[in-house]
Amino acid sequence: MASFKKLKSGWRYRLKYTDPFTQQQKEKSEAGFRTKPEAELAAAEFLKQLKQGFEQTDIPLVDYIRSWIDNYKKGVVRKNTIKQHENNLNTHIKPYFKRLMLKDLKPDMYQVFLDSLFKKGLSKRTVEIINSTVYSAMEHALIQGKVLRNPCKGSIIKGEHKKKTIQFIDSEDIPKFLHTARGDGYIYWIFFKVLIETGLRKGEAAALKWSDINFKEKTIRVDETLDFQAGDEDELFGDTKTGNSTRTISVSNGIINDLRYHASWQNQNKINLGESMYRHDLNLVLCRNDGSPMPKSSLFNASKRILRKAGLSEDLTIHSLRHTYAVIMLEAGADIKFVQEQLGHGSVQITSDVYAHISKKLEKRNIDKYEEYTSRIFGSENQKPGDVWGTQPQ
Missing domain, CATH: 1.10.443.10 (Intergrase catalytic core)
Structure with missing residues (x-):
């Protein structure tokens, strides 16, 4: 049963419930609503989510991603992919988000994170790889009922893909x-x-x-x-x-x-x-x-x-x-x-x-080979018409 109270900051609701996953007694409160009906609606929405299996236990974002890698990716994807996820977490995600809770990650906040990676000089491809780690982990959190939506959806990875210069020995x-x-x-x-x-x-x-x-x-x-x-x-x-x-x-x-x-x-x-x-x-x-x-x-x-x-x-x-x-x-x-x-x-x-960079060189080589080949086939037929007939066409 929920209780409601008007505070200086607005209406507040408070209720006690049993977490369906842990079976522990917990208390939930939220304040700042302009009217009592708004507070009642929020309390009802919370109880609805609870019945649908929305897990209430929250953990830091970086801890969840670590758990996702360890429990759901290892033994499933390739070792190199695991190392890539771990590098993304330790080098970029953890230093930025620190102890931010999983449910506190918002779309605007995540967009600022992606933009900050560009400001550090990372390429668009590198940012895409980092994004894939967070996005995939949040998709799994959504499936598990730990979040209501994936805050990474709708984010924009800016910049252009840098054209790679292929290096080789002539x-x-x-x-x-x-x-x-x-x-x-x-x-x-x-x-x-x-x-x-x-x-x-x-x-x-x-x-x-x-x-x-x-x-x-x-x-x-x-x-x-x-x-x-x-x-x-x-x-x-x-x-x-x-x-x-x-x-x-x-x-x-x-x-x-x-x-x-x-x-x-x-x-x-x-x-x-x-x-x-x-x-x-x-x-x-x-x-x-x-x-x-x-x-x-x-x-x-x-x-x-x-x-x-x-x-x-x-x-x-x-x-x-x-x-x-x-x-x-x-x-x-x-x-x-x-x-x-x-x-x-x-x-x-x-x-x-x-290897598109050598396409022009290969095209010229192919044309040269074609001309060499056709000159053997047609022989004198490749001479200019004027050389054969002695006059220009009338």
Whole structure:
């Protein structure tokens, strides 16, 4: 039963109820209504929500998102997605909202949060990713009856998507890069050569096991990625970036021969090191001398060092070797669908969008090839009419 009282600030209602979820006796009061009928209407609405299963227990927003990640996302989505949600929570959401209660998040307040991310210099894509964490968590809170509406709905993510500049090593500079890498260290040479000849991401390459290499069929199975930041060996290997990233790719005779040599080199290295000192359990293809995973920092430093020695731009990243592979394939005339499947992109459109910057170069190449081809077909028929007939048309 509700009671009502007129205060200086307006009418107030107060009522006692049993929380249907916790079965605990609680009290609810709200003030500031202009008239008693308004207070009565608000009290009736509250009781209606209670009967519909609207949970009254409130918790801080960041605690709810943490619980949502732990209880509803882990074991359901990929490990990389979990890490992304956690990074969004710890880096952006928690520092901004602090201890704001879940039910206190309002649409205008959330819009200000999104705008603040742009003011920090984050790209539109990054803000979209952060928004996806809060939006999805609030959708779940709505399903659970913890909130009446999703305050993220209707928000606007401003700004424009920045056009990515795809970095890659020009084909004429690849021999120089690999020659310099060989002088810097065999392990780095084989690692970077595999990236250039397969288009694998560095985490995919670092997770390759010898059982993934089919020397007879000249294929490589890609179904794991190495987590360079894993604190526990049980978490060392994880899923590939997306479902489409799990794939089997075809490779050239050249890289197969390189891997055959590498297998012999690695076996000799095991003997020199001593069987007991080698990490046979990991069975890694691209690893340190003792069979343990390649550290991310070592690869990063080696890449910068090799680029500098080779006289190439140090702005090139290890990921640019994946782009290098794709550009070489496209320049060589490979079908865009084949390149998409080799890279593990979700669609041809993604591949086309990423490498649109070389489309003009490819168009010119295709026209040149067409002209060369048709000149062989038509022969003298490609001469100007005036050269054949000796006069201009009347």
